[in-house]
Amino acid sequence: MSTVPTATISRLVTYLRILTQLEAQGIKKTSSEHLADEAQVSAFQVRKDLAYFGRFGTRGAGYTVPTLRRELRRILGLTRSWSAAIVGMGRLGEAIAHYPNFGAYDFLLKGAFDIDPHKVGREVAGLTVQHVDELPRVVREKGIDIGFITVPHEAAQDAADALVRAGVKGILNFAPTVIDVPKEIHVEPVDFLAGLKRLSFYILNPQLREEVA
Amino acid sequence: MSTVPTATISRLVTYLRILTQLEAQGIKKTSSEHLADEAQVSAFQVRKDLAYFGRFGTRGAGYTVPTLRRELRRILGLTRSWSAAIVGMGRLGEAIAHYPNFGAYDFLLKGAFDIDPHKVGREVAGLTVQHVDELPRVVREKGIDIGFITVPHEAAQDAADALVRAGVKGILNFAPTVIDVPKEIHVEPVDFLAGLKRLSFYILNPQLREEVA
Missing domain, CATH: 1.10.10.10 (Winged helix-like DNA-binding domain superfamily/Winged helix DNA-binding domain)
Incomplete structure (x- = not known):
């Protein structure tokens, strides 16, 4: 194939x-x-x-x-379960941690991380927020496959580096920036500003929208 | 063209x-x-x-x-400003309302809506949450172009119908479901569960990933 x-x-x-x-x-x-x-x-x-x-x-x-x-x-690989960790426990990280449909496909949230001492130690959606320095240990011990990046864009590359070093296999990147990772790591961007920009294009240019064939 | x-x-x-x-x-x-x-x-x-x-x-x-x-x-239509309203002021709506880069491209958040009486009247990111019944008036008075749907998936179609009736031109849909709108309304889905599912496919099938040509 x-x-x-x-x-x-x-x-x-x-x-x-x-x-x-x-x-x-x-x-x-x-x-x-x-x-x-x-x-x-x-x-x-x-x-x-x-x-x-x-x-x-x-x-x-x-x-x-x-x-x-x-x-x-x-x-799609959805007959098995996947373990995930979130890096960045601001409002967006919290909203994602509470996302109600999250468990419907056996995506198990097993870790929540931040570098802010005010956030480390807090309880969010049943998890205790840990310092990013703990990532390698937690990824190894809990068999975490996937990392979510929910930090501000200027911290996204550091978060990606930490996740890659810790050994995750894929990254869901909510930060509005392209992150640089080794070739074997797959990154899926979730960039809602990109969606907004496409939206403004299509509102102004409805005639350029691809027709459903 | x-x-x-x-x-x-x-x-x-x-x-x-x-x-x-x-x-x-x-x-x-x-x-x-x-x-x-x-x-x-x-x-x-x-x-x-x-x-x-x-x-x-x-x-x-x-x-x-x-x-x-x-x-x-x-x-892309980013030299003008766009006005947006959020429908659904749960955690996700709140996180989006506080999104720090939101104003960088002149996307102006001018309304926040919910149907939950416990949410209506609250202050979020400088906006007072209003009842969805107020949408048509606010969309008209504030010239709102774009609606964000941040409700649970079972409420997404109702939110879309309300936004379309109120007169928005495009929708950014965060709910993990396809919404049905008239042909002239453009919808951009922001579905992070879809991203997760693509991620699980590519982690399992790295050899099937499209190469960068």
Whole structure:
């Protein structure tokens, strides 16, 4: 298998969310057309995205909701649990720590870190905030895979360096800056200012928006 | 001009961020190669993305940082100010309202809304939380362009409907669900659970990650 477009992975995540909603509604069968409608893409795109990973439906009969959902969960690595730690326990870190849907996919928050002595020792969402110096030990002892960066942008690279040294495998970066990490570490940016800037472009240029094919 | 790929708009936002950092460092000239390095794409991609909007550099001489930065701000609609309102004043809404970089691009937060009587009337980041019923009046009186949805996912569609009825032009949706809006309203999802799921895929399948060309 060669590489898979990043956009395909993003769409698989969307299809999984739609399938989860269908299953919660007791709906047993669906189609690429229905998934496409809900995900605001074309049915051709849905079939192409799934084809990277095998054959899932039956021509003319569509997909069985629980089966396709299970397969997507497996493909995305969501049938196992992941342990995460947050670096940066300001308001954003606190909001993320309390995020109610966080445990729904077996993402387990096992550590909360800061360098501010006023924050270290506080209890947040059932965790005691620890000093960033404790990261390597905690990552090793608790088997933490993923680090969340919720520090201000000027501290983001230091937070990334600390997470990489401590041995995490991936980073979810909420700071609005590109962080530099070794090639083998995957970074997913969550940058809401970037979303805002795209929004302003599309409000001013609605005619330039890609049409759903 | 035909449509512009969504991914191009996302990359323009990244290039702008890099140019802003260069300008802050007093650096006057840059190149597609440098922008590409920083944005983790190819130099060809940088040139192609910019070419949708005109000719900006000089072959061999690269780009003038302040000029390209000003052009990208203009293209993205960031030379004017945008007014925004938040619907959902739980922890996430509060964290967003306090986001320190929020004003850096003239995004002005002019309203904070909730339906919870315990939240209505509270002061958050200099705003008094109002009931969602007040949205149409406030959107009209304050010229609000953009709505942020920070409610739980089961309330997201109601929040979207209220924002659309009130007359916003675009929505930044933090709730982990697809919302249904009229075609002329642009929605940017900010879904950090989606980022987490992509992260788990790439941690398990590093060989399937798209290479930077």
